[in-house]
Amino acid sequence: MADNLTAISQLLEASLDPRQNKQAEATLRQEEAKPGFSICLLQITASASTPYNTRLASALCFKNFIKRNWTNEDGNYKLPLDEVATIKRELISLMISVPAGIQTQLGEAVSVIADSDFWERWDTLVDDLVSKFSPDNPVVNIGVLQVAHSIFKRWRPLFRSDDLYTEINHVLGKFGNPYLSLFESLDAFLEQNKSNKEKLTQGFTQLNLMIKLLYDLSSHDLPPMFEDHLGAIATLLLKYLVYDNALLHTDDESESGQLEFVKAGIFEVLTLYVQKYIDVFGSHVQQFIGSSWNLLTTIGQDTKYDILVSRALQFLTSTARIPEHAVAFQDENTLSQVTEKVILPNVSLRESDIEMFEDEPIEFIRRDLEGSDSDTRRRAATDFLRQLLEKFEQSVTKVVMKYADHYLSEYNKNPSEQWKAKDTAVYLFSAIAAKGVATASHGVTSTNSLVNITDFFQNHLATDLVTESGVQPILKVDAIKYLYAFRSLITKEQWQEVLPLLVKHLGASEYVVYTYAAVAVERVLFLTDGKGQPVIPPASITPLAGDLLEHIFRLIEKDPAPQKIQENEFLMRCVMRVLIVIKEAVVPLADSVLGHFITITQIISSNPSNPRFYYYHFEALGALIRFAAPAQPAKLEEALYPPFVAVLQNDVQEFAPYVFQLLAALLEANPSGTLPEYYQNLIGPIIMPAMWESKGNVPALVRLLSSIIPRGVDSITKNNQIEPILGIFQKLVSSKANESYGFDLLESVIANFPSTVLEKYFVSIITIILTRLQNSKTENFGLRFVRFYHFICAHDDKGYSADFFIQVTENVQSGVFTPIYLNIILPETQKLARPLDRKTALISFTKTLANSEAFASRYKKGWAFTCEALLNLLSQAPLPATKDDVIAENDVEDMAFGVGFTQLNAIRATSRDSWPEIGPQYNVWVGSYLKEADKKHGGRIATFARERLSPEAQAGLGTYLSA
Secondary structure (H helix, E strand, O other), X not given: OHHHHHHHHHHHHHHOOOOOHHHHHHHHHHHHOOOOHHHHHHHHHHOOOOOHHHHHHHHHHHHHHHHHHOEOOOOOEOOOHHHHHHHHHHHHHHXXXXXXXXXXXXXXXXXXXXXXXXXXXXXXXXXXXXXXXXXXXXXXXXXXXXXXXXHHHHHOOOOOOHHHHHHHHHHHHHHHHHHHHHHHHHHHHHHHOOOOHHHHHHHHHHHHHHHHHHHHHHOOOOOHHHHHOHHHHHHHHHHHHOOOOHHHOOOOOOOOOHHHHHHHHHHHHHHHHHHHOHHHHHHHHHHHHHHHHHXXXXXXXXXXXXXXXXXXXXXXXXXXXXXXXXXXXXXXXXXXXXXXXXXXXXXXXXXXXXXXXXXXXXXXXXXXXXXXXXXXXXXHHHHHHHHHHHHOHHHHHHHHHHHHHHHHHHHHHOOOOOHHHHHHHHHHHHHHHEEOOOEOOOEOOEEOOOOOHHHHHHHHHHHHHHOOOOOOHHHHHHHHHHHHHOHHHOOHHHHHHHHHHHHHHOOOOOHHHHHHHHHHHHHHHHOEOOOOOEOOOHHHHHHHHHHHHHHHHHHHOOOOOHHHHOXXXXXXXXXXXXXXXXXXXXXXXXXXXXXXXXXXXXXXXXXXXXXXXXXXXXXXXXXXXXXXXXXXXXXXHHHHHHHHHHHHHOOOOOXXXXXXXXXXHXXXXXOXXXXXXXXXXXXXXXXXXXXXXXXXXHHHHHHHHHHHHHHXXXXXHHOOOHHHHHHHHHHHHOOOOOHHHHHHHHHHHHHHOOHHHHHHHHHHHHHHHHHHHHHHOOXXXXXXXXXXXXXXXXOXXXXXXXXXXHXXXXXXXXXXXXXXXXXXXXXXXXXXXXXXXXXXXXXXXXXXXXXXXXXXXXXXXXXXXXXXXXXXXXHOXXXXXXXXXXXXXXXXXXXXXXXXXXXXXXXXXXXXXXXXXXXXXXXXXXXXXXXXXXXXXXXXXXXXXXXXXXXXXXXXXXXXHOO
């Protein structure tokens, strides 16, 4: 064991050395497979004699190991049960005893375990935590509270459910009162140690966690023990909201300290209590309004106070929603005071903003754009102002316009010196002009009727866009941002005039100016009018597209370092949008665009660092393939294959799922071609089991294999690769998370290989499916099985049929078909929702009635049930599938990035209709097919109808047979 610990320690040390980290990480992954690996990591992490960095690497390795190996998709443990028990027993004590950096990594591992096990499979955890509370040892408490917060914060975004409330009540029953006692003892500890900097800082670190837990525990309902002690809790919150102690002040202007974090956390709790528990908390609110007002009117402009100021403003905003508290702001003099003392100081540009504009432009943009600046002073002050505007529209508009006009006249007196005054005026005007929530697609959609959007732009902003020189870059950004914000309220005609100005600003020398121009151009190209038509017709962009794309690519590639190329996702999003808009008009530009994409792919794959950038990059590349590949498939295949395969060979895991999708799209663009040799060589590697270990690869690999199969039947058969492909189907279909992908792969195999080749595998295939149906059927699995049944029955052209399915099923288990047909296939067929699935079921039932010998002779009642099911389907015949031309990319704010699967929408897979010749007039096809079969079989369908059907069903079928 000791030797093993030494070996793993050495590997962990090597993983920190850039020269040998790849090799070390690969060897560690091999070690993972050995029993007890996780326990070794915990021992190394716990060892005080081991260097800190090795312990940290060990904790990080443990966290990642747990993420990958704790449970499978169905929630069952992947580790031996004794290892699971040891980890749960040792982890909390260990976490409390290690340094803070290591604690964070272990805390994340606890979170992962709690996600799957808490609380039923880990019901000792809360007792464990509470038993370690100490009235006078903040270091221990910090460890315990960190674990508690990492678990309980999961509740915050969840919707109410019985299971969730059972869990919360389980926690409160054990944790609630000890938590309140700990709060009291911490208050005493802070009093005793107010002159001891080290202990005071530790105490405030604990207090910060206590406040976070107060929020966690109250996030769904007010805990009864909190309601019983609400007065005492409010007193403590107020005490620490106004608390000050020079020992807690930080020297740094930009780094918030524990004092700021604690106060910001208190405001967060107060906001929650005002929004959810005002009926019991209402009597305490007034004292906090006064304190927050004092804080906001006396606090400094340093950036370290930003989070505190924004939370204080969020609290005031939530109180202003409540009529009895809002009246305090009603008077015009009060509104002037609020604007002057609270709004203006927090919306005016500070030196730190200007420095960020110049030195960290991408951060400036991200912070400034919709939604990403929720903790900035500007955003919080704007929300407060808008809340007041909602309550007192006229007075607020009047007061704010007075200030905006004052700042504009200051600017006009001396534009070069007073340009910040204009920035403030534009900000104030925009804040009160917009109403409601701006949307990602349309920006502001509703405005204040007391102001005029267009006049303000023409009188104050248009010149900043037109003037070539002498205008402050931030004022140009203000003008572009104004267009961006109010984009859906500007008419088509106005956009025709303004768009060339925006495009011109893509040539600006200032990073923020050209990036904002790209953001605005991208969004206006996305914009549609009330009838769904683009506001900017594609025809007006197509002539500019070549120059526009070249220019944006030049901006992206300006600095060839991998992290610089992928720094600015907004530019790549603009490239993507232009390609989606011009569609097939990209064909003449394909060579140059392709060259840029290949260069960028090669550079960033050496160090992927911005998931948003590479998502848009691959989405844009997908658009190029979608619109250019059908015209020149071989050219794109040949150009893109080498860089794509390099990504796979170099194991760039973040890119692999994208590359598999793009390779599939290239093949799908040329369905009739033979499979090029380089694709044939790819089959072997992608059907290796290791490829399928990563969850993110699965959907993309299934898509790629499904697009290789139609063109590669001969090659796959010759190389004996059918069995490994069916092995993949078996692995996928056994897991709830991947069952649909398993069926997709199987259907692709059946649709393309001759039945003579597959015959010998069918008993195994059906056995695998029936075992899952019997042991762990999910609703989705049931539906996919039914769809598969119809797929087989409808494909008589391939030598399949209902009789074929029955024969194989009976070979697996005698008599099993009848209960499956009656209890699953017939009832579930009505639930099939997708048009193509319903069409397949219609064809399957029709061919069964017409041709099946088993239903004709053995399953006489079954024939009648099948006929009724068909009539039912025909009464609500599926709509033909629509061709969807709208490409909506994923909203990157909603995406959980990482090494996972992200669908590329520009090349979204389309469902393949195996029967395009059967048009939407399904009743006509059903009637003619059954009449033909009736004739062929000597009138047996008409006979069966008389003998086996109810009068209603006879009449129903009669309308099709006589049509």
